[in-house]
Amino acid sequence: MKLLTDSQRRGIGALMRSNSRGRLRGALLLAMLGVVAWAATSVATVATASTAATTAAETPHRVLRIGMAVDADSLDPSELDAQDTQSIAHLLWGTLYKTSSDGRLDPYFALSAKLSDDGRAYIFKLRPDLKCENGAPLTARDVAYSFDHPNDPKLKFTGHASGFVLPALRYTGTRVDDPLTVTIQFAAYNPIALGLIAEMFIFCRAPYEAMTPEYAASHASATGPYRLVEWRHDDRIVLERNKSYGLAAPPYDGVVFRVLPEASTRTAELLAGNLDIMSGVVADQIEAINHSGTAKVESVASIRRIYVGFNQNPKFAATAGGKAIEDPRVRRALQFAIDVPTLCQALLRTPCARMATMIFPPNDKTGIHADPYDPDHTEQLLDQAGYKRGADGVRFALVLQTPRGRYPNDVNIALAIAQYLTDIGVKTTVDVLDFASVFVPLVRQHVAGPLFLMGSSGASWSAIYDLADFSAPDGGANYTDFADPEFFAGWRRIEQTHDPAEQGKALSAMMHVFHERGTWLNLYFLPDLYGVSNKLSWQPRADELIALGN
Amino acid sequence: MGLAGLVAKRLVQALLVVVGVTLVTFATLHLGGDPTYLYVGEHASAAQITATRVKLGFDLPLTTQYLRFARGLLHADLGDSLTFHQPALGVVLERFPATLELTCTALSLAVVLGVPLGVFAALHRGRPLDGGIMLLALLGQSIPSFWLGILLLLFVGLAWHWLPISGRVPLLDPLFAGDWRTAWTNLPQALPFLVMPSVTIAVFSLARTARLVRSSLLEVLSQDYVRTARAKGLSERRVIVHHALRNAWLPVLTMLGLEFGFLLSGVVVVETVFSWPGVGRLVFNAINHRDIPLVEAAVIVFSLLFVSVNLLVDLLYIRLDPRIRLA
Numbered sequence: 001m002k003l004l005t006d007s008q009r010r011g012i013g014a015l016m017r018s019n020s021r022g023r024l025r026g027a028l029l030l031a032m033l034g035v036v037a038w039a040a041t042s043v044a045t046v047a048t049a050s051t052a053a054t055t056a057a058e059t060p061h062r063v064l065r066i067g068m069a070v071d072a073d074s075l076d077p078s079e080l081d082a083q084d085t086q087s088i089a090h091l092l093w094g095t096l097y098k099t100s101s102d103g104r105l106d107p108y109f110a111l112s113a114k115l116s117d118d119g120r121a122y123i124f125k126l127r128p129d130l131k132c133e134n135g136a137p138l139t140a141r142d143v144a145y146s147f148d149h150p151n152d153p154k155l156k157f158t159g160h161a162s163g164f165v166l167p168a169l170r171y172t173g174t175r176v177d178d179p180l181t182v183t184i185q186f187a188a189y190n191p192i193a194l195g196l197i198a199e200m201f202i203f204c205r206a207p208y209e210a211m212t213p214e215y216a217a218s219h220a221s222a223t224g225p226y227r228l229v230e231w232r233h234d235d236r237i238v239l240e241r242n243k244s245y246g247l248a249a250p251p252y253d254g255v256v257f258r259v260l261p262e263a264s265t266r267t268a269e270l271l272a273g274n275l276d277i278m279s280g281v282v283a284d285q286i287e288a289i290n291h292s293g294t295a296k297v298e299s300v301a302s303i304r305r306i307y308v309g310f311n312q313n314p315k316f317a318a319t320a321g322g323k324a325i326e327d328p329r330v331r332r333a334l335q336f337a338i339d340v341p342t343l344c345q346a347l348l349r350t351p352c353a354r355m356a357t358m359i360f361p362p363n364d365k366t367g368i369h370a371d372p373y374d375p376d377h378t379e380q381l382l383d384q385a386g387y388k389r390g391a392d393g394v395r396f397a398l399v400l401q402t403p404r405g406r407y408p409n410d411v412n413i414a415l416a417i418a419q420y421l422t423d424i425g426v427k428t429t430v431d432v433l434d435f436a437s438v439f440v441p442l443v444r445q446h447v448a449g450p451l452f453l454m455g456s457s458g459a460s461w462s463a464i465y466d467l468a469d470f471s472a473p474d475g476g477a478n479y480t481d482f483a484d485p486e487f488f489a490g491w492r493r494i495e496q497t498h499d500p501a502e503q504g505k506a507l508s509a510m511m512h513v514f515h516e517r518g519t520w521l522n523l524y525f526l527p528d529l530y531g532v533s534n535k536l537s538w539q540p541r542a543d544e545l546i547a548l549g550n
Numbered sequence: 551m552g553l554a555g556l557v558a559k560r561l562v563q564a565l566l567v568v569v570g571v572t573l574v575t576f577a578t579l580h581l582g583g584d585p586t587y588l589y590v591g592e593h594a595s596a597a598q599i600t601a602t603r604v605k606l607g608f609d610l611p612l613t614t615q616y617l618r619f620a621r622g623l624l625h626a627d628l629g630d631s632l633t634f635h636q637p638a639l640g641v642v643l644e645r646f647p648a649t650l651e652l653t654c655t656a657l658s659l660a661v662v663l664g665v666p667l668g669v670f671a672a673l674h675r676g677r678p679l680d681g682g683i684m685l686l687a688l689l690g691q692s693i694p695s696f697w698l699g700i701l702l703l704l705f706v707g708l709a710w711h712w713l714p715i716s717g718r719v720p721l722l723d724p725l726f727a728g729d730w731r732t733a734w735t736n737l738p739q740a741l742p743f744l745v746m747p748s749v750t751i752a753v754f755s756l757a758r759t760a761r762l763v764r765s766s767l768l769e770v771l772s773q774d775y776v777r778t779a780r781a782k783g784l785s786e787r788r789v790i791v792h793h794a795l796r797n798a799w800l801p802v803l804t805m806l807g808l809e810f811g812f813l814l815s816g817v818v819v820v821e822t823v824f825s826w827p828g829v830g831r832l833v834f835n836a837i838n839h840r841d842i843p844l845v846e847a848a849v850i851v852f853s854l855l856f857v858s859v860n861l862l863v864d865l866l867y868i869r870l871d872p873r874i875r876l877a
Contacts, residue, residue: 070835073633073634074633074634074635076635079635156605158589158590158602158605158606163589163590163598163602167595167598213635214630214635214636214637217634217635217636218634218636232720232827233634233641233644233645233827234645234825234827234828234831234832235717235718235825235827236717258717258825259825259827260716260825261822261825261831262700262822262823262825264700264703264704264823265703265715265716265823265824265825268703268704268707268708268715268716269715269716271708272707272708272711272715274715435838436585436588436838436839436840437583437585437840438583440587440588441583441584441587444587444590444599445587474595474596475595476590476595476596476598476599
C-alpha cells in the first residue's frame, strides 16, 4: 500500500531539495530532540512512579534501609573481615554469646558457658530451639564446624576468625559432648576467651560442606534472624526475615544495605527519604542533615582510639627528635601540648573528650584522668628534661606520618597536631602517605614515624582486650616498640588469677605504667556519626555495629 | 596488503599491546611493595604474616609470579581476588555490563548531540548560534565531572525529585544472559537511573565532539571538491552529507575510538558519585586494597576492549577512506 501518490512524493521531494539546508537542520534537530525526549521520558517515568521506584519495589513495608560507604568483602562467615560486613553478618548468623550495646556479654545461641577448672576450655550448653536456614536443627556439631572450618589451613582463610580470633584464643580444637553441649579448647587460660568466642559466627555444617569457598563468598546460609535474598555487588544487599529462626522475632520484615561510597550521595538519599540510617556522616554535612527536618545526626564515642604513636624503634635514635622521644619525660611533657577538645570541635565538628587511657571509658577503673591542655607546663617539663629551645626557638625536630582519608579529617588533624608541637618548640613536619601501599606496611613493620597518627579498635566488653595491642614487646600491633618490663609483667599477673577483681588491679597497675611512660600521645575515642531518619528511633553503638535492637 | 592481512597485522599488534599492558600493570602494582600486610589482622605476629604471604603467593620471586599469572591468563584464570575470594575475572565481568551501559549511553549522547551541534556551529560560522554552541562546548570541557554530578544529584535528584539520586537497575546483565524479557521489563525503570550519570560523563566528550566536528567540517567545506560539488548544482544537503561530512568524519571517528577508552577510564568518579556498581569503582577500590589479581583482571578486560574498539575504528577507516587500504 502506498502512503503517498507519486505526484505527492515528487512534490515533497522538490520541496526538500529546495530547502535542503533547512531539512538538514531538521534532521539534526530531530536527533537532538530524540535525546531530549529520552531524558524527558525518563523523568516522566520517575515523576509518575515516584523517585524511589526501584527502592520502593524492592523494599516492602517495614523494611529498614541502611546506607553504608563500602560493600561487604565476603559473605562467607569464615572469611568476614571488614566492620561494615560485621553489621550484616550479625543479622545473618548467630554467635554463642553476644555483646549488648553497653558492653555486656549475654548468652545468645548458648544457654550458658562454664570455664573449665584448668581455664583452658569453655563448655557451652546450646539452646534446643536453634535451626539452620533450611529448617534442620542446629547442634553442637555445627558449632564445632563453625570453629574448625575457618581454622582449616587448606582453605587459606585470612579473615577476622582465622586471622585474629582463633590465633588470639590459641584455639586447639572443639569437643562435641552431646548434641547440645560443646567444649571449645585453647592452649592456655585467656581472660578474654569468652568475648573472643562471641566474635565467632555459628553456621551449619551441611550447607557449607556443599559449597565451594568461592560460592560461599557470595551465598549465605543463615542461622540468624535474617536470610540473604540478594547481593548485587557494590550496589545493595537485601535481607529478609529468616523463617527458620526460632528466637525472638526481628523488628523488621527486611533490611536493605545500600552501598553508597560518596558521602554527599548518602546524605542526599537520607534527606530524600530513601534511607533510614546512614553511616559515615562527614563533618561538613552535619548541619545540613540536622536542619533538613527529615533526619538528624546521632553521634557516639566509638571504641576506636585515635592517637599519635611515639615510635621507639632504634632506627629513629639517630635523629635528635627520635632520640628525644625515647625519653619518657619528653613523651609525658608532650601530652599537655595538644588541645584535643578544640581539635574535635574545629575539625570533626563534634564535641569529644580527651582520651585518658586506651581503655574504653565505661570500663576504665584506673582512676587516671585525661591530661589537660597546658602548653606552658609542656615547655617547663621539656626545659627540665634538658630539651631547651635553641637560638631558632626549636628544641628538636620530628616527622609526623599520617594516612590520607583513613580516619575522618586525618590529614588536617595531623597538621593541627604538628602546629601545636611546633608552637612549643618541637618543629614537626607532616608526611602524608597513601594508607594501603605505604602507611600500613610501615606501621606493620614498626618503622612508621617517629610520630604517626593511628586508629586502633578496642572493645566495649573488656578492658583487658583494650590492651591487646601491647600483648608482648614483639607483638604485631605494638607499633611503637614499647618494651617496658614492668608493664609486660602485668600480663603474667592477669593470667595467674581467674578472679576479675585481681585482674582489674593488675590491669590498672599496667595502665599507670603506660600513662607515666606516655607511649601514646592520647587524642580521642573517635566520634562516629550516623544520619538517622526522623521517622526512626535508633541509637548508634560504640562498637560500630549497626544493630537492630539491643 | 589485503584486508585479511591488515586485520591479522592489527591483531598481532593488539596482542602485543595487551601483553605490554599486563607487564606494566604487574610491575607497577608490585612496585608498591608487599601487600600481605593488608590481608592480616592488626594483631598478626611475624609468623602469621609470613604464613599469609606464602598463602597468597607473594613470597615467590616476581618473575615466577608473573609467569604464573601469564600461564593463568592463557587459561582465562587470573587467580582469585584477594578481597572477594572469588575468581578475579568473574568479579570484573560481573560488573562489566554496568560500566558498558554507562559508557555506551554516554558515547551515544556525545555523538547524537555533539555531531549535530558541531555541524550547526560550522554551518553558522561566525554567527551568534556558532558562538553560543562553542561557549557551551567550552563550558562542557571545563566543568569537572564530579562537581557536575553532585550538582545534578542535589538539584535534579534531591531538590526537584525529577530523577532517582543513585543506584542502578540492571539492563545489560539480563540481556547478556539471554533473558530478553527481563531486560525489556527493566527498561522503563533502568532509563531514569541512567540519565544523570550518563549526562555527567557525556558532557566532556560531547563538547569535544562538537568542537572537533565543527573544525573538521569547516576545513572540509573550504576544500576545492566541495566548491566543485556546489558548482555542479548539487543540493546543499547532498554536498554536506555525502561529500563534506563523510570526510569530516575521519578525525571524528578516530577520536571516538579514543573517547571510548577515555570514557571507560573516566567512569570511576561518576560511578562513585552515583553509586553505579561498575568496574571503575571496583578497580579504584582494588587499587586501594592492593588486590593485585583483581586490578590485573580489570586492566586486561579494559585493554582488550580498548584494543578491539580501536581495531574496529581502523576497519571502519578503511571502509570510509580507501586510500588507507592502498597505503
